[in-house]
Amino acid sequence: MALDTASQSGDAMTMPTPPSRRRLPGWARGALWAVGVIAVLSTASYATGVNTLTSTNTAQTALRLALPILLAALGGLWSERAGVINIGLEGMMILGTWGAAFGALHGGPWVGLLAAIVFGALGGLLHAIATVTFNVNHIVSGVAINLLGLGIAKYLSTLIFQPLSGNPRQSPTVDTFDTYSATFLSDWLSNLEKQQRVGISDAAGLLNGLVTGVAPLTIIAILLVPVSYLVLWRTRFGLRLRSCGENPVAAESLGVNVYAYKYIGVLFSGALAGMGGAALVLLQGGGGYLENQTNGRGYIGLAAMIFGNWRPGGLLGGAALFGYADGLQLAGGGKAVLALLYGAVLLLGVIVVVQLFRRQWIAAGIGVIGAGILYWIYWANDSLPGDLIPYTAHVVTLIVLAVASQRLRPPKADGARYRRGEGD
Template sequence: MAAGIADNPVAGPVHVAPPPKRRRIPGWLNGVLWAVGAIAVLATASYLTGNVDLTSSTTTQTALRLALPILLAALGGLWAERAGVVNIGLEGMMILGTWGAAFGSYYGGVWVGLLVAIVFGAIGGLLHAIATVTFGVNHIVSGVAINLLGLGVAKYLAHLVFQPLSGNPRQSPVVPKFDTYSATGITNWLADLESEQRVIVSDVAGILRGLLTQVAPLTMIAILLVPISYLILWRTRFGLRLRSCGENPTAAESLGVNVYAFKYTAVLISGGLAGMGGASLVLLKDGADYLENQTNGRGYIGLAAMIFGNWRPGGLLGGSALFGYTDGLQLSGRGPAVLALLYAAVLLLVVVVVVQLFRRKWFAAGAAVLAAGLLYAIYFSVDELPRDLTPYAPHFVTLIVLAVASQRLRMPQADGFIYRRGQGS
C-alpha cells in the first residue's frame, strides 16, 4: 500500500493527508531569541544583585575587544574542520600572527601589519596542511607541533628583530594601532539612558553603547566575516565541494572534486584567520604591543567556541561572545561582577529546569536543579570570589559550556580522517 493511502472495502482507496510538519525556527531567529533571553537574564541579575557591571557599556566594550581573537580563531577552525582537517594548531598560528602584526605595523602601518599577520598565520596553516594532507600525519600531533613551532619561531624572531629596537627580546617597540570610530549622537543618548539605571532599558542601552563606541575597522571586518563565511560555505558551489571533503572525501573524489586542493585551501584560510586573530591582540587600541605568548590560550578557546557553535558560523559567534563577555567582565568588574554572573547562571538554570519539565525530560531537569543549587550555594556563602580564581573564569566557562553542549553536537563525519587519493576505488 502506498504511503498516504488507506484501503476502504466499500469506497476503495482513500487518500489520507500526511500529518503536518513542524516548522523549524530559522537559525537567525533562534540566535536573536537566545540573545534577547541572555540580555533579559543579565538585566534581571543586575537588578537583583545591584551590580551594574553585568550590562555596563564598559564591560560590553571590553568584551567585544576580547571576543575578536576568539571569534577569528573559531572561524579559522570552522574552515579547516569543514574540510575534514582538525586544526589544533590555531594557537601557534595566532602567535605567528601577533609577531607578524607587530613587525608589519612598525615598518608599514596597521594595514600592512594586518596583511603580514594573515601571511604568517597562513604559513602556519600551510605547514599543517603539508603534514596532514600530503604526508598523512595525525591531525592532533601536527597541530601540537605547529603550536610549539609557532611559539619558538616567534620567540626567535622577536629576539632577532625587536630586541635591538625595544631592548626587550619579549616585547616589540610601540606600534601603530587602528583608529576607532563611534556613533557619537546615538552613544550620547544611550549614555543618558544608561545613567538613569532603569530596569531593562538602561541595561539594553549600556550594551548597545558598548557595541557602538570606539569600534575599529578590524572589528567590523571580523564581524562581517561571520555572514561571509556562511554564504560561501553554505550558499556557493565552492562551499558545497569544500564541505563534501569533510563529510565524505571518497564520494567527493568520485564526483571529480580535487579533495587535496580544497583541503589545502581551507587550511590556508584557517591559518590566515587565526593570524588575523593574533593581529587583533596587537593592533587594537587598549591592547598591548607584541608580547611573548600573549595569546594566552585563546586559540584553544576559539576551538571550543567553534565546537560549542556546532561547527556553524552563527553558533560560534555566540560562543565567542560568551567567552569574550566572561573575560571582559572579570577585567572590568573583578570578583564581585563574576560572583553576580554566578547569580545570572542560577536564573538561567531555573529557566532550563522549567523548559525540561515542560518537555518531560526528568533527568535533565534534575541535573539542572542540582547545578543551580550548587551555584547558588557558592553565591550565598562568599562575598567575593578569590582574586586568584577570577582570571580563569573564561576557562571555567569553556569547560562548563562544552560539557553542556556535548549532547547536541554533530561534527563533520570525516573530520580528522587521514585521506588518501584513490582509496575508495
C-alpha cells in the same frame, strides 16, 4: 474483499498528513537567545546591584576580547569543514601576533594586519602539508604547530625586537587602529543607560558598547561571520569544500579535487587565526607583541567552534560568551563574576522548567543540582579570590563544552586520513 481493501487503501492515501513543525530560521533563534540573555543579565544586575554586568565599559571590553576568539573559531570552522582538525590555531595566532607587530612597526596597522594574515597562513600551510600530503595525525601535527609557532616567535623576537625594545619578550610600541563611534546613536543609548530603567537601560548599555570606539578590524571580523556562512553554505565552492569534510571519497568520485579544497580550507584557517593574533596587537589595549599574548585563546576559539556545532552563527554566540566572561572579570572584578554566577542560576532555572515540561527528569535533576551549587558559591562569598578571577573564561569554556557535548554533530570525515583513489 479486494474492493474493501482498495477502498481502505484509497482512504489511507487521501487522509491528510499532519503538518510538520517548521523550525525558526537561524537568525530568529539567535535573536531570541540574545533577548533571553539580556533579560537574564538585567535581572541579575537588578537583584545583585552590580551594574557592571550590563555597562558600556563591560560590553566594549567583551567585544575587544571576543574578536581573537571569534577569528580563531572561524579559522577552525574553515579547516574542519574541509575535514582537517586544527588544534594548531594557538600556534597560528602566535605567529599572527608577531607578524602584526613586525608589519605595524614598518608600515602601520594595515600592513601589520596583512603580515599577520601571511604568517598565520604559513602556519596553516605547514599543517596542511603535514596532514593532507603526508597523512600525519591531525592532533600530532596541530600540537607541533603550536610548539613551533611559540618557538619561532620567541626566536624572531629575540633576533629583531630585542635590539629595538631592549626586551626579547616584547616589541616596541606600534600604532593601533583608530576607533570610530556612531555619535548620535551612542549619545542616545548613553542617556537611556543613565536613566537606570530595568531592562531598557541594561540593553542600552550593552548596545552602546557595540557602537562606541569600534575599529575597522572589528567590523571586518564581524562581517566575516555572514560571509563565511554565505560562502560555505550558499555557493558551489562551499558545497565542494564541505563535501571533503563529510565524504571525501564520494566528493572525489564527482570530480572534486579533495587535496586542493583541503589545502584551501586549512590556509584560510591559518589566515583567520593570524587575524585573531593581529586583533590582540592592533586594537586598543594592545600596541605591540608580547610573549604569551594569546594566553590560550586559540584553544578557546576551538571550543567556541565546537560549542557553535561547526556553524558560523553558533560560534559567534560562543565567542561572545567567552569574550563576555573574560571582559567582565577585567571590568568588574570578583563581585561582577559572582553576580554572573547569580545570572547563571537564573538561566539554569529556566532550563530546568523547560526540561520538566519535556519530561526529561534526569536532565532537570542535574540542572537543579548545578543551580544549587552555583547559588551556594554566590551566597557564601562576598567576592571571588583574586587568583581565580583571571581564569573565568577558561572555567566557562569547560562548563559550556560539558553542557553542549550532547548535541554536537561534527563533519563525518573530520580528522580522517584520505588518499586519492582509495575508494576505487
